[in-house]
Amino acid sequence: MGDSNAQQTPRSVHHKKDDAPTTHSATRHEKRFAQWFCVFFVCFGSVVFVFKRTDLFPWVGSCNAAGYDAEHYLAYCHSTRYGDYEHYALYNATEPRAVDALKQASVLFLGNSNTQYAFSTKPVSDYFERKQLTHYVMGFGQGAQSPVAQSVIEKHQLRPQMIVANIDPFFSTETNGTFTRVLEGGGKLKTEFERKRQLQRWQARICAESDSRWQRWLCRGSAETIYRSRANGHWLTDYYRDNQRLPVSESDDLLSQLSAAQIAANEFIKRTNVSRNCVVLTVTPRTGTPLKFAQALADRLQLPLVTPQLDSLLTIDHSHLDKDSAMRWSSAFIEGFDQYVDACIGSATVVTANTADN
Numbered sequence: 001m002g003d004s005n006a007q008q009t010p011r012s013v014h015h016k017k018d019d020a021p022t023t024h025s026a027t028r029h030e031k032r033f034a035q036w037f038c039v040f041f042v043c044f045g046s047v048v049f050v051f052k053r054t055d056l057f058p059w060v061g062s063c064n065a066a067g068y069d070a071e072h073y074l075a076y077c078h079s080t081r082y083g084d085y086e087h088y089a090l091y092n093a094t095e096p097r098a099v100d101a102l103k104q105a106s107v108l109f110l111g112n113s114n115t116q117y118a119f120s121t122k123p124v125s126d127y128f129e130r131k132q133l134t135h136y137v138m139g140f141g142q143g144a145q146s147p148v149a150q151s152v153i154e155k156h157q158l159r160p161q162m163i164v165a166n167i168d169p170f171f172s173t174e175t176n177g178t179f180t181r182v183l184e185g186g187g188k189l190k191t192e193f194e195r196k197r198q199l200q201r202w203q204a205r206i207c208a209e210s211d212s213r214w215q216r217w218l219c220r221g222s223a224e225t226i227y228r229s230r231a232n233g234h235w236l237t238d239y240y241r242d243n244q245r246l247p248v249s250e251s252d253d254l255l256s257q258l259s260a261a262q263i264a265a266n267e268f269i270k271r272t273n274v275s276r277n278c279v280v281l282t283v284t285p286r287t288g289t290p291l292k293f294a295q296a297l298a299d300r301l302q303l304p305l306v307t308p309q310l311d312s313l314l315t316i317d318h319s320h321l322d323k324d325s326a327m328r329w330s331s332a333f334i335e336g337f338d339q340y341v342d343a344c345i346g347s348a349t350v351v352t353a354n355t356a357d358n
Contacts, residue, residue: 058082058192060199064239065219067227068204072236073098075228076141079221085200086228087140088182088193091152098230099156105136106345108158109233110149111166111284115139117320118166118284120234123331127338128232133345137233140179141226145172146268148179153272162278162344164337167294168286169254171265243322248313251288258293262300278344280337281305285329287318304340308332 063077073095075086093099102108107128109119116139128135140148146165152158165171181189206212207219227236254261269279281303283294291307298305310332313325321329 058196058199060196060203060221061218062221062223063203064221064223064225065203065207067225067236067239068200068207071229071231072227073230074200074203074225075235076226077221078224078240082196082199082223084142084178085193085196087142087144087148087179088189089197090138091155091179091182092190092193093156094193094197095230098228098233101134101231101233102136102138102152102158103156105134105138105158105160105232107133107135107162107164107341108149108153108160109135109137109139109164109166110146111139111168111170112144113139113141114168114284114286114319114321115166116141116233116235117237117316118326118333119164119330120229120237121326121330123327123334125232125234127334131341131345133341135232137235139166139233140176142178143176144179145174145176146170146264147173147175150268150271151179151183160272160274161346162280162341163272163274164280164282166284167261167265167281167297168283168290169257169261171261171268171297172257173260173264237320237323241316241320243314243316245314245322246287246316246318248285248289248315248321248325249287250291252292253288253290254293255290255296258296258300261293261297265297265301275344276301276303278340279303280340282333283307285310285313285321285325286315306333306336308336 059079059081060074060077061081062079063074063082067074073085073089075089076084089095090098090102109115116137119137119139124135124137138149138152149170153160175183203218206214209215224241225239227239228234229236269276281294281298281301282305283289283291294305294307308329310325310329313329314322315325316322
């Protein structure tokens with residue numbers, strides 16, 4: 001029995017000696033794993049943080065790519081990775097053909113997105129083609145009002161002979177957040193929108209091909225997307241919101257803003273250097289159309305107001321006329337608008353001093 005214990009002791013000691021390096025090795029592997037895990041976590045987190053910066057890495061793959069052609073560019077995509085493009089494009093001339101068309105336009109249509117829906121129609125295009133006149137529908141989305149139009153007009157020294165202003169609302173001193181960012185400018189903003197422009201060109205080219213391996217990443221987007229004509233500013237809204245067919249109505253909306261709108265309107269007209277007789281006001285139909293406000297403002301400013309009243313007009317979303325309603329309403333608008341055109345277009349006289357009292 002003593003011999004047995006003597007023999008077991010060395011084996012037990014020998015076993016403990018083997019255990020030490022094994023434990024040390026495991027600890028070393030655990031430390032190495034922890035180090036690599038930390039490196040991976042930091043790198044992955046940094047990549048996620050950077051790529052979430054849409055100002056550094058915008059992406060167009062979620063946008064509907066069906067509207068590209070030689071005339072149209074992507075103006076807006078309802079995606080956090082892309083968003084608005086047209087404010088920057090028209091102000092900074094990243095779409096030079098569009099700015100050239102702006103400079104040639106005899107008539108500018110100004111206002112918000114309601115303006116774009118109401119006047120981006122065939123009756124409007126056909127009318128100006130018949131008259132052999134140039135026009136540009138220069139409304140903007142994102143709640144844009146007169147400071148946006150004023151800035152674009154002055155930046156490019158536009159000299160329209162007529163202006164149509166959709167006053168729902170329009171004359172104001174407020175600049176929307178989208179355009180405020182454009183005015184602030186800076187190198188990062190320039191880089192962001194140059195990338196957006198390049199992404200559009202890439203998406204348009206790839207999606208026109210039939211066998212590109214990039215199509216699955218670039219050409220299957222379904223986000224609500226608006227395209228804009230370089231030739232006349234018309235919006236192509238086929239890939240935007242669904243039509244809810246909501247009826248038009250009237251309201252007392254905006255009456256509390258009447259005095260402020262009057263002051264802003266007089267300042268706007270003075271700075272645009274367009275004859276007062278050649279500034280035509282309108283208000284596009286929507287749910288709660290502010291007709292009383294429009295009439296009151298036109299009376300105070302002593303400016304012509306063209307607001308056709310038609311039955312059974314519908315909006316897609318309470319604000320924007322659907323296609324059929326826009327066709328009918330804009331056709332009726334043109335009939336009322338035409339009486340002012342011949343006296344304004346081609347006139348050599350530009351009135352600068354004849355302004356109404358505030």
